[in-house]
Amino acid sequence: MAGTQAEKIYDYITDEGEERSCKAISDDACKEVSGNFFKNVLNGASTKLAEQLVSPGTTLPWIFGALGVPGGLAGALVPVKDAGSLLPQLFVSAKIRAFDRRKWFWVMSAFVQAMSMVAMAFVVLNSGGITAGVLILLLLGIFSIASGVASLAFKDVVAKTIPKGKRGQMLAMRATTGGILTLIAGVWINTTVKSDGNIWVFFGLIITAAVLWALAAIIFANIKEEKGATEGGKTPVKELTDAWSFFRKDANLRNFIFTRALLMAIPLAQPFFIIIGRQEVGSEVSSLGIIVVAAGIANIISSPFWGRFSDKSSRIMMILVAALGIVNILIMASFPMWAGNLKNIYTFSLLLLIQVMAHGGARLSRKTYLVDFAPDKDRPLYVALSNTMIGLFTLIAAGFGVIATLFGLQIMLLFYAALLVAAIILGLTLKDV
Numbered sequence: 001m002a003g004t005q006a007e008k009i010y011d012y013i014t015d016e017g018e019e020r021s022c023k024a025i026s027d028d029a030c031k032e033v034s035g036n037f038f039k040n041v042l043n044g045a046s047t048k049l050a051e052q053l054v055s056p057g058t059t060l061p062w063i064f065g066a067l068g069v070p071g072g073l074a075g076a077l078v079p080v081k082d083a084g085s086l087l088p089q090l091f092v093s094a095k096i097r098a099f100d101r102r103k104w105f106w107v108m109s110a111f112v113q114a115m116s117m118v119a120m121a122f123v124v125l126n127s128g129g130i131t132a133g134v135l136i137l138l139l140l141g142i143f144s145i146a147s148g149v150a151s152l153a154f155k156d157v158v159a160k161t162i163p164k165g166k167r168g169q170m171l172a173m174r175a176t177t178g179g180i181l182t183l184i185a186g187v188w189i190n191t192t193v194k195s196d197g198n199i200w201v202f203f204g205l206i207i208t209a210a211v212l213w214a215l216a217a218i219i220f221a222n223i224k225e226e227k228g229a230t231e232g233g234k235t236p237v238k239e240l241t242d243a244w245s246f247f248r249k250d251a252n253l254r255n256f257i258f259t260r261a262l263l264m265a266i267p268l269a270q271p272f273f274i275i276i277g278r279q280e281v282g283s284e285v286s287s288l289g290i291i292v293v294a295a296g297i298a299n300i301i302s303s304p305f306w307g308r309f310s311d312k313s314s315r316i317m318m319i320l321v322a323a324l325g326i327v328n329i330l331i332m333a334s335f336p337m338w339a340g341n342l343k344n345i346y347t348f349s350l351l352l353l354i355q356v357m358a359h360g361g362a363r364l365s366r367k368t369y370l371v372d373f374a375p376d377k378d379r380p381l382y383v384a385l386s387n388t389m390i391g392l393f394t395l396i397a398a399g400f401g402v403i404a405t406l407f408g409l410q411i412m413l414l415f416y417a418a419l420l421v422a423a424i425i426l427g428l429t430l431k432d433v
Contacts, residue, residue, distance in 0.1 A: 036161040036223050041173045043219040047110075048178020049185060050212035053205045054117060056081040056140065057271065058291045059189075063124060063202050069133035078271075079394060080137055084144025085151065086391030102153045102160075103223055109150035110217035116143040117210035125203050148387065155383050159371050161223060168314065168368045172307020175360060176300055183296030190289020243385040246378070252431050256369065257386050259318060259430065261393040262423035263362045265416040266325040268397055270355055272409050272416075273332055277348040280336055294349060298356035306361045314369035319427040321361040322420045328354045329420070333413040372433040 053059060056077035064073065116139045123135045162170050192201065247254060274291070309317045332351050335343065374382035404412035 037170055039219055039223050040158070040162065040170055041177055043216045043223075044171075044174025045177035045181060046212045046216035046219065048175060049181040050117075050209040050216070052178075052182045052292055052295055053185060053209040053212075054120070055292075058295075059202075059205060060136070060140075064133060064136075066199070066202065067124065067128045067132045069128075069136075070130055073130065073133035073137060076137060077140065080140050081144050082394040083391050084141045085148040086387040086394065087148075102156045103220055105153035106150045106157065107217045107221045109146040109153070110213050110220065112146040113143050113150075114210045114213035114217070116140075116146070117206050117213060121203050121206035121210065124206060125199060151387065152383055155367070155371050156379055157223065159374075159376070159379055168310035168364065169307040171310075171364050171367060172304050175306075175364065176304055179296045179298070179300040181296075183293055183300065186289045186292030186294075186296050188289075189292055243381060243388075246381065247385060247389075252373070253382065253385075255426050255429050256366075256373065257389050259423050259426040260366045260386065261390055262419045262426065263318065263322060263325075263366065264390065264393060264397060265329075265419040265423070266321070266355065266359045266362050268400065269325075269329050269332075269413055269416040270352075270359070272404065272412055273348075273352055273355055276332065276335055276409055277352070280343050281345050281348050290345075290349060291352065294353045295356050298353050298360060302357040302360055306364045309361075310365050310368040313432060314365045314372065315427060315430045315432055317361065317365035318369065318430075319424050321358055321365060322423040322427065324354070324361070325358045326417045326420045326424075328358060329413050329417045333410045333417075336410070369430075369433060373431070 060077050064077075120136055120139045120143075123132055123139065127135065158170070189205075247257075306317065309320075328351060332355075335348070335351070338347075370383060370386060371379070400412070400415070403415055
């Protein structure tokens with residue numbers, strides 16, 4: 001009965017007719033689509049909330065401040081998170097491909113992430129200053145490497161269990177459900193966590209994130225995954241050689257990777273939004289909860305639309321998101337010149353919310369495009385190559401901050417807007433999939 005109800009709800013949500021379409025997955029996998037769809041959504045709700053509770057862009061810098069960690073270490077949080085999760089993937093993809101069921105890589109990675117969070121919580125409770133900063137960065141590095149392995153496995157499992165044309169909607173429902181929970185958490189943080197900090201509150205946030213990762217692992221372990229191809233196991237050197245061959249020969253893959261790299265301008269610009277906002281409207285912007293609330297609202301509002309859009313054309317969606325990012329970044333660059341009565345916490349929050357929405361659209365569109373575009377048997381390699389290249393770009397992008405130092409924050413934002421113009425130009429060359 002539960003299975004029948006799940007199928008009815010799935011059909012209603014995805015506008016499925018009497019004849020279920022199962023493009024790009026096996027007949028056996030088609031029978032499990034509705035159950036796998038909702039398990040994926042529940043799994044995503046847990047991970048999305050956990051990510052916001054221990055975010056390198058919001059809560060962790062706040063915790064660093066409460067612990068007296070030097071600012072230089074706080075600046076390393078986002079690069080450690082991104083590079084740690086992206087760079088090692090090319091060396092892991094061949095190992096994953098040697099197994100006929102890949103979901104267990106995600107499950108094991110999630111448990112490693114949960115244990116990293118538990119260790120981090122006790123670091124917060126028992127240390128401070130530079131010691132706490134170094135230990136948290138090390139644990140974040142371990143967490144991020146596990147995240148990279150999970151990312152590879154996730155895309156492959158989705159491609160085997162969710163039909164083409166429904167994947168964007170599933171990803172959107174994960175983000176929307178997680179967004180609702182994030183909104184609730186943000187309101188709680190905003191009313192509970194004070195600027196002077198309460199170590200036990202921070203401990204509770206991180207432990208909650210650990211529990212959510214463990215719960216997500218249990219849910220993902222129950223996804224019904226059919227056996228897949230296992231050919232293609234290689235050494236890292238052979239993997240690098242083959243990846244370079246794909247990169248050289250597949251012009252569309254090259255254009256996608258460069259487009260994705262340029263779209264990184266959207267999240268890279270976000271910290272500069274916070275800096276300008278604090279300068280113009282005061283310390284109210286520094287409230288920990290407001291950014292979490294903005295992320296939650298942005299996901300709730302935008303994810304259903306982005307999901308259906310990406311299933312129609314993830315290529316056009318990347319172009320649209322880049323255009324939205326350009327407009328919003330240019331508006332933010334002009335924020336210091338606004339009339340005094342217009343520069344307030346509400347107008348700033350709106351711009352921040354739009355930026356978070358654009359980031360969510362960029363992530364969802366490029367994930368959907370890559371899963372739909374990559375050949376079945378080489379999908380892990382395509383994903384790993386793309387992520388590794390973006391990891392390298394992230395390391396380069398860490399030096400972009402010198403532009404702000406030399407020329408000011410407005411010029412920095414104009415630079416990111418220019419990168420998004422290039423993303424639109426490259427996006428127009430991509431194939432429709």
